[in-house]
Amino acid sequence: MNNRRSSPATAGKHPAPAASPWKASHERQRDREVKRDAVIRAAAREFNRKGYHNTSLDDIAARLEVTKPTVYYYVTSKEQLLFQCFVAGVERIRAAFRDVRRLELPARERLNAVLRRYGEAVASEFGWCMVRAEEQDLSPAMSRHIKALKSEIDHGIRRLIREGVQDGSIHPCDPKMTAFALAGALNWIAHWYREDQSLSGAQIAEAFVTVFEAGLRPRANAAQLATPRRRARRALGALAR
């Protein structure tokens, strides 16, 4: 239980030869962050299992085998805990966008890469918090922050779609609605993944990308496409308001 000294590989054997007074302080700092992370992870898992409102800080503390004030020693409020979980999840998606920017590929391939990472993030332990953190549960300031992050991701997807339509790698479509559909399908994973873990996050993401790519309509012969095509265009026309 009291393994504070035993866990880091650097501790014990080599007690900092030059004995700088800062060394211990740094180590403590690092130690503190490890514990804070553990608190956030534990919170994510409990939120995932029982939902935000049905999880008390006593529950989270119990899961860590400590008491509530200890949890409060690492975070300032339950709300902040949810927020941190959200950020931890969303950060993975932002990283995916950053990584993909460097690639020299058609936009559809880049979009697929992002969607794969997106799906994995949603199926991760932070998925629930990322997807279901409700603005109503948070203070106005945090709510704004979360909305901004969500909007950033949404617009990132829309941009990739637009680029794909331009470079010809994506079938012409309404970027906004398409982004909503893609993100929605992936977000929804967080709702059912708890129940059905027969596939890994990566496998689900891959399967979804396959579905998105192909669409429902069979691709066999071109003649068959005539009628539905016209209908689709009519629908898009209605969307123009």
Added chain:
Amino acid sequence: MNNRRSSPATAGKHPAPAASPWKASHERQRDREVKRDAVIRAAAREFNRKGYHNTSLDDIAARLEVTKPTVYYYVTSKEQLLFQCFVAGVERIRAAFRDVRRLELPARERLNAVLRRYGEAVASEFGWCMVRAEEQDLSPAMSRHIKALKSEIDHGIRRLIREGVQDGSIHPCDPKMTAFALAGALNWIAHWYREDQSLSGAQIAEAFVTVFEAGLRPRANAAQLATPRRRARRALGALAR
């Protein structure tokens, strides 16, 4: 405020000539159901605005300009209120399945019809409750009931997909994953529709169906499809476990 007698068109002018003692009773009964409906609707709207846990029964009562005990006169608990909202939403989708069964159309067309009604239901006032009613907030019995209803819908979609693959109207795919993707995209409407009501539920549903149908990959020339096709098949192979 006290319009109990003035609202029904049959009241006042024609005070039930034959004067059966049951008449008044019937009328009261109907009256009661109207009020009960109003309670459920008000709850749905408040849940939609602020979430289940952030809505107190005092809030709902205030919205109806009555007090909490009045609400309890029509429902037995907050939980039941949520459940009723859920059922009200889901019933529309079940109706869609029933209606579609009669149609003599390729399965893809029937699926589209269901998805359109599905989208409209999710964008309705009961959408939030239908989509976000968490099992963890409900008693085991109600939770089971809700799960059964959800599962019924899920399997209905899968069945239509399978039929479509068989009758050739749907591109071969994994029915389970495809159903998850479609339902997820539509369910997610409940999350953002509150914020962005620039389109009607029907319009959104129509736009989504268009996206689902076409998929992302351009359909222009067949040669272009060779590589991605192979990749898609590889992914489906991985799904077979």
Added chain:
DNA sequence: TAGGATGTCTACTCGTGAGTATGATCGAGA
């Protein structure tokens, strides 16, 4: 080895909200 910093616990406060006991009101029938 004293004294300060860090980390954790016990034992609270306090607001909130679900649900209820009890009684007032009001219309309908006797």
Added chain:
DNA sequence: TCTCGATCATACTCACGAGTAGACATCCTA
């Protein structure tokens, strides 16, 4: 006019959970 049942309000109870005060322990530095 009196009663009865349906409807609704006042004014509670009670549990739960977020957050805190203050004591205690443990380690680090001087």
